[in-house]
Amino acid sequence: MDVALIGLGKMGLGIAENLSQKEGYQLSGMDLNQKVKSEFEKQHGAFYSNVDALFSEKKSRRIVWIMLPAGETTNNMIKACCEKLVMGDIIIDAGNSKYLDSKLNFDYCQTQGIHFLDVGTSGGMEGARNGACMMVGGEELIFKELEGLFADLCVENGYLYCGSAGSGHYLxxxxxxxxxxxxxxxxxxxxxxxxxxxxxxxxxxxxxxxxxxxxxxxxxxxxxxxxxxxxxxxxxxxxxxxxxxxxxxxxxxxxxxxxxxxxxxxxxxxxxxxxxxxINEKVIALLRNQFGGHAFVKEE
CATH class of the missing domain: 1.10.1040.10 (N-(1-d-carboxylethyl)-l-norvaline Dehydrogenase; domain 2)
Structure with missing residues (x-):
C-alpha cells in the first residue's frame, strides 16, 4: 500500500515510525521543514518539499495521510492534493480539524472523484509510534477497504468507524x-x-x-x-x-x-x-473599594 504522509511533525513522524515497522507499506513524506528530510529518508522513504514533487510519479490507488494544523492550512492542502490526485484516490485527514470543515472537505473531494475520511487521532506521540486510538468518519466502504491500515496503526480495539463525514472529528x-x-x-x-x-x-x-x-x-x-x-x-x-x-x-x-x-x-x-x-479581577477589586471601601492590592 502506497501511503503519502503530509505533515511530518511529532505526530506525523510517529505514524511513519509505526507504519515502517509493519509489512506491506511504501511510504513517502512531505513537509516544508527540511530538517526532517534526512531522518525521514534514512528510516522511512522518499521525502518531498511540495505537492507537485510528491505526486510527480504515477502510482495506483494513492493513500494520502494528512496531519497538519486545523483550519486553513489543512483545508488548502486537501484542495491542493485533489488537483494532483486521480479519481479513486483517498485522502485521510488525521489531524484535529473541525467537523464542519471535514464535512465541507468531504463534499469537495466528492466533486473531484476523491474519497475522503476524517480521522480523530488520540494517544499522543507515544500512540502515534506504538499504537493509537482512531475515530473514523466518511464512506463505510472506504473505511472497510482501509481497515487493515487502521488495525496496524492502533492498539487492539483502538479504532472505530463512527459514521458519515465529520463524525470522526466530531467524536x-x-x-x-x-x-x-x-x-x-x-x-x-x-x-x-x-x-x-x-x-x-x-x-x-x-x-x-x-x-x-x-x-x-x-x-x-x-x-x-x-x-x-x-x-x-x-x-x-x-x-x-x-x-x-x-x-x-x-x-x-x-x-x-x-x-x-x-x-x-x-x-x-x-x-x-x-x-x-x-482586567476582570482588577475591576472587581476596585468595585469592592468603591462601594465598601475595601482595600485592594497594588502591583509592586
Whole structure:
C-alpha cells in the first residue's frame, strides 16, 4: 500500500515510525521543514518539499495521510492534493480539524472523484509510534477497504468507524472536551494537596492513585511523571494554551442547548491563564473599594 504522509511533525513522524515497522507499506513524506528530510529518508522513504514533487510519479490507488494544523492550512492542502490526485484516490485527514470543515472537505473531494475520511487521532506521540486510538468518519466502504491500515496503526480495539463525514472529528472534538475537564480536575485536586497542611509527595500521590484507585488513568501516569521531572514549579508559567477542540465542544453544546459546566469551566480557566492584564479581577477589586471601601492590592 502506497501511503503519502503530509505533515511530518511529532505526530506525523510517529505514524511513519509505526507504519515502517509493519509489512506491506511504501511510504513517502512531505513537509516544508527540511530538517526532517534526512531522518525521514534514512528510516522511512522518499521525502518531498511540495505537492507537485510528491505526486510527480504515477502510482495506483494513492493513500494520502494528512496531519497538519486545523483550519486553513489543512483545508488548502486537501484542495491542493485533489488537483494532483486521480479519481479513486483517498485522502485521510488525521489531524484535529473541525467537523464542519471535514464535512465541507468531504463534499469537495466528492466533486473531484476523491474519497475522503476524517480521522480523530488520540494517544499522543507515544500512540502515534506504538499504537493509537482512531475515530473514523466518511464512506463505510472506504473505511472497510482501509481497515487493515487502521488495525496496524492502533492498539487492539483502538479504532472505530463512527459514521458519515465529520463524525470522526466530531467524536475527537468531544474526546478533547472530556480531556479538558479531566485535566482541570487533576490540576484542582493537586492544587488542594499542594496547599494542604500535610507534606504530601505529589509524585507518590499520583503513583498510588494510579494503582487500583477509581481515578487511575494514563493522565494520572503523566501526572506522576511531571512531578518527578519538575522540582521547581515557580519556574513554570501557569499559561494553558487552548488548541480549539474544547471551544468547539462548548459551542456545540450551546447549539444543542446542553449544559456542560465542567468542560466550559476548564476552557474558561485556559483563557484566564493567558490573560496577563487581569482586567476582570482588577475591576472587581476596585468595585469592592468603591462601594465598601475595601482595600485592594497594588502591583509592586
Amino acid at each position: 475527537k472534538m468531544v474526546h478533547n472536551g472530556i480531556e479538558y475537564g479531566i485535566m482541570q480536575s487533576i490540576g484542582e485536586g493537586f492544587n488542594v494537596l499542594y496547599h494542604s497542611p500535610y507534606d504530601y509527595q505529589l509524585g507518590e500521590v499520583a503513583k498510588v492513585f494510579n494503582h487500583g484507585s477509581v481515578i487511575r488513568s494514563w493522565l494520572m501516569e503523566l501526572t506522576e511523571n511531571l512531578f518527578k521531572e519538575t522540582a521547581d514549579f515557580s519556574a513554570i508559567a501557569g499559561v494553558i494554551p487552548s488548541s480549539g477542540e474544547g471551544k468547539w465542544t462548548v459551542e456545540e453544546a450551546l447549539r444543542l442547548n446542553l449544559a456542560i459546566p465542567v468542560i466550559t469551566q476548564s476552557l474558561m480557566t485556559r483563557y484566564s491563564s493567558s490573560d496577563n492584564e487581569k
